[in-house]
Amino acid sequence: MMSVFKYILFSAVLCLSLQTQAQLFKKGKDADDLYNEAVQETKQQHYQKAIQLSLQALEKRPDFTDQELLLGRLYLLTGNYEPARKYVKKVLEKDPLYKDAYLYAINIEISDKKYEEAACYVDEALYHFAGDKDLMLKKLAVLDVAQNFFQGGVYANSLLEKYSGDTTVQKAYTGHFLLAGRYYQLRGNDLLAQQYYEKALMLNPGNTEAKDAITGMYIRSGSYTKAIEQVNAELAANPGSYDLMMRKLGLLQDTHDYAEALNILQAILKRYPNDGKARGMETSLRMEAAAWYANVDPYLLYQGILEKNPGNREALDKVIGMSMSRGAYREALAWINRGLKSAPNDQRLLGLKMDVLESDRKFTEAAALAERLRLGNSSADMRSHFIALKIASGRDYLAQQQYDLALAEFEKALQADPSDTTALDMMANTYISQKDHVHALQVLDKAIASNPDNVRFLIKKSSVLADMGQYDEAAEIAEQLLNKYPSDQKLSANLIDLRLTAGRILLQSEEYDLAAGEFREVIAQSPNNLDALNYLINLEMAVAQPDSALLYANQALQYYPDNKDLLLKKASVLTEMKRYDEANAITYQLMQRYPFTVKYRTAYTEGLLASGNAAMKNNSPDSALTTFKKILAINRKDSMALLYTINTLHTKKEYDSALLYANQGLRYYPTDEIFLQKRATTLELLKMYGPAAVTADSIVLVHNTPANVDYADYLHSKVMKDQFGMYYLHSSYDYTDGKYNIATLEYRHFIKRGSYAARLNYAGRAQGTGLQGEAELYYIHNPKLYSYALATYSNEVAFAKMRLAYSIFKTFKHNIEGELGIRYLNADSSTSISGVASIAKTWKDFWVNFRAYYISQSPKSYTSFNLTTRYYMNRQQDYLSFTAGLGTSPDDRSRLIQFPQLAGLLTRSVGAGYQKTFKYRTTVGLFGTWINQKISTSDYQNQYDIYIMLQRKF
Structure with missing residues (x-):
């Protein structure tokens, strides 16, 4: 028994221990889990539980914007407006472009009956989301709940114009005018009510509520005839309508036209024989008719008396009283007017008429009577009544936008009491509605003189001054009010709005210093004002003051440390300051927090691009390459990163790697001109001319431009390894009739390190045909060193027997090239050996070469000098030469046959020529040279050379 007890005790302890461990090591729910649970509880209308979950989520993540918005909504749903307002405001302070937050804020203020605040929120939302249909509908709803039906009607019309085919907008439009109609109908203003109901019927002709209401107004005003006419018109369109027939029956019953009523009842029973309501009415209607005809209405009795005795005052008073008690103001007015015909100055009748007109909301006519009655009654009550009627009349004119008539009414009210605040206020409003700011200010100044502490007048004056652009004066008034009432948040907000508006306008006018002054005043009053801080950041960046912009960005982030837009803006400022690492650290964190938001990823990659470019400018290609590869790790399709990577690898001469990235770019952008060009250029740098030419052809197919065609031709020329040439040299002399002509055929083959060529020269002579064979070699040792060699042999007819030449060329800095060489010539049993030295220099498209020869021809030695200049054109395909x-050099082809005889003569020569290459394949040239030789002290002879060339690669 004891062992069993021990076993039970041990099991209990073990279970408790396991539960404790489970609680200790159980991972708590994170903020996202709690948020999702709160959303589900909200959907099930478990609002209190959802609030508890939301508060727990905010404890774990205080900056959880979506959670704050959900909590604001929950408090709204439970009727706790203050905490709801608090959380929604927090969301809007962090993210002024959160549309849902504006919608919740508007709903909160509407629910709390704070319609002005709701209007402020909806106007602010529409500033950020201009033309948004949902927000425009919300603004119409705010105007409706605030009972601002006139402005609401204007706004409903503009909304319908913008979204004429939208059914939601059409319903809202109809609903607005129905609501306005009900409002004025309940207050006895049948005229306005009827107008609004008729506007509702314009868009929705079948609306039952509007038609019933108009009919009811006809009945209340005693216009049964119009009511019956309306029902008859509807019956004409729908003659079998049970409801319309029953409505007509009721109207006939109200007018005591029982005979016609009984006819209609029979028509109903004939069409609807089983209708219990109609059958039940048959007996009651007949009894009602019998009672009516047995006991005539007193109203009709008194009416009969008046018909027999129109001057019976008692009967007249009774008829008027009965009409007014029934709400039949038009009938009462008709009886009053009938009495006034016989007694036009009867004060009591005039007073009754004024009351009837006022009850029927005909304030203008009532005010005219009040003005007449004042002549005989100067009491304070009559004066007050007169002023009230004039103001009411003016309001009606103002609502109808009849501003002159409205002003006349308010002016008369002010004549009775110059300090009446309501009249002054309405007169100012009338001028403001007309945007007549000058007269509005005059009225407001008069009102303030009489009521210097009236805050409403001071605020209105400040607003008018602001509308006139006099923001300094407007702000001065607002500042005085705030100093007087420092705890009034509305006054504080008003002053801030004034300064912000002034700053915006100055900013649009590019008055940057003045605008900055306004925004600084705002943050002096409200250091955490996000709009002012944002404007100052933008403004300082616009005037190229990134240091100041950074100060304001840091100040803003002190109050809104997690504001995404501010962080992004700070990163932009740091990038402008070339502090790329700091900027990229910010955008990297934003990208980590919001991995699916494209703009943060874009900002980070753009920052990396800027950093990489800066590294390239600082001659740090390795650092730049590392940076560009970071971008590609995020987005391997980033075209700019791919291009910069290729360019950097070109700088490093890592062409194989550059080719890989060019191919990668073409995988994502197969027809992109730039990537195709990068591939072709890289292949060219790798001397892979065949694939480069194929790529260039594909560029031309997609982007057929002259430049692309030219580049393709150039690459194709690099593929061609053979060349055929024909040359013709014609020499003529002024001292002999003979001509010296040489025709040449050439074959040249291009190799990786240069080229070699074989030529056959032909010259016809009287003594025979001269033939000369030539072998030529250009050999590149390395990028800075190459050699030239030539060997010729002839049959000694017109040509030297043998000629040998060798030069070595070296390239130095600054595009300078040097040459050292040797020449051997055997002609006419004469042998010469020459040394050659030259220097060449390139300036952009100009090339200049100066060459000197030292010629040893036993027993004498000579010198010769040549200057050659070329101007290159069209990617150095073509050139002009001079x-x-x-002296005569051993490289002068036209005079080699006479070299032994010419070597010692003073010889001068000048020449010019032009060489043109077509598509990097066919080259033609024409050159001319004039040679002047001094053969004695006073004798000279001239030689003229024309040289023509044609080369063709294949």
Whole structure:
């Protein structure tokens, strides 16, 4: 028994221990889990539980914006407006572009009957989301609940114009005018009510509520005839309508036209024989008719008396009283007017008429009577009544936008009491409605003189001054009010709005210093004003003051440390200051927090691009390459990162890697011109001319431009390894009739390190045909060193027997090239050996070469000098040349046959030529040279050379 007890005790302790461990090591729910649970509880209308879950979520993550908005909504649903308002305001302070937050804020203020605040929120939302249909509908709803039906009607019309085919807008439009109609109907203003109901019927002709209401107004005003006419018109369109027939029956019953009523009842029974209501009415209607005809209405009795004795005052008073008690103001007015015909100055009748007109909301006519009655009654009550009627009349004119008539009424009210605040206020409103700010200010100044402490007049004056653009004066008034009532949040907000508006306008006018002054005043009053801080950041950036912009960004982030837009703006400022690492750290954190928001990822990659470009400018290609690869790790399709990576690899001469990235770019953008060009250029740098030419052809197919066609031709020329050439040299002389002509055929083959060529020269002579064979070699040792070699042999007819040449060329800094060489010539049993030295320099498109020869021809030695200049065009395909020489050199083809005889003569030469290449494949040239030789002290002879060339690659 004891062992069993021990076993039970041990099990209980073990179970308790396991439960404790489970609680200790159980992972708590994070803020997102709590938020999702709160959403589900809200859907099930478990609002208190949802509130508890929301508060727990905010404890875990205080900056959880969506959770704050949900909590605001929950408090709204439970009727706790203050906490609801608190949380929704927090959301809007953090994110002024959160549309749902504006909708909740508007609903809160409407529910709490704070319609002005609701209007402020909806106007602010429409500032950010201009033309948004939902917000425009919400504004119409705010105007309706605030009973501002005139402005609401204007807004409903503009809304319908913007979204004429939208059924939701059409319903809202109809609903607005129905609501306005009900409002005025309940207050006895049948005229306005009827107008609004008729507007509702314009869009929705079948609306039952509007038609019934108009009929009811006809009945109340005693216009049964119009009511019956309306029902008859509807019956004409729908003759079998049970409801319309029953409505007509009721109207006939009200007018005591029992005979016609009984006819209609029979028609109903004939069409609806089983209708219990109609059958039940048959007996009661007949009894009612019998009673009516047995006991005539007193109203009719008194009416009969008046018909027999129109001057019977008692009967007249009774008829008027009965009409007014029944709400039949038009009938009462008719009897009063009948009495006034016989007694036009009867004060009691005039007073009754004024009351009837006022009850029927005909304030203008009532006010005219009050003005007449004042002549015989100067009491304070009559004066007050007169002023009230004039103001009411003016309001009616103002609602109808008849501003002159409204002003006349308010002016008469002020004549009776110059300090009446209501009349002054309405007169100011009338001028403001007309945007007549000058007269509005005059009225407001008069009102303030009489009521210097009236806050409403001071605020209104400040608003008018602001509308006139006099923001300094407007702000001065607002500041005085705030100093007087420092705890009034509305006054504080008004002053801030004034300064912000002034700043915005100055900013649009590019008055940056003045605008900055306004925004600084705002943050001096409200250091955490997000709008002012944002404007100052933008303004300082606009005037190229990023240091100041950074100060304001940091100030703003002190109050809104997690504001995404501010963080992004700070990153932008840091990027402008070239503090790329700090900027990228911010955008990286934003990207981590909001991985699905494109703009943060874009900002981070753009910052990396800027950083990489800066590294390239600082000659740090390795750092730039690392940065660009970071971008590609985020988005391997980023075109700019791919292009910059290729360019950087080109700088590093890592062409193989550059080719990989060019191919990667083409995988994502197969027809992109830039990536195709990068691939072709990289292949060219790798000397892979065949694939480069194929790529260039594909560029031309997609983007057929002259530049792309030219580049394709250039690459194709690099693929061609052979060249055929034909040359013709014609020399003529002024001292002999003979001509010296040489025709040349050439074959050249291009190799990786240069080219070699074989030529056959032909010259016809009287003594025979001269033939000369030539072998030529250009050999590139390395990028800065190459050699030239030539060997010729002939049959010694017109040509030297043998010629050998060799030069080595070296490239130095600053585009300078040097040459050292040797020449050997065997002609006419004469042998010469020459040394050659030259220097060449390139300036952009100009090339200049100066060459000197030292010629040893036993027993004498000579010198020769040549200057050659070229001006290159069209990617150095074509050039114009100019040559000048002194002496005869062993490289002068046209005079080699006479070299032994010419070597010692003073020889001068000048020449010019033009060479043109077509599509990098076919080259033609034309050159001319004039040579002047001094053969004695006073004798000279001239030689003229024309040289033509044609080359073709294949």
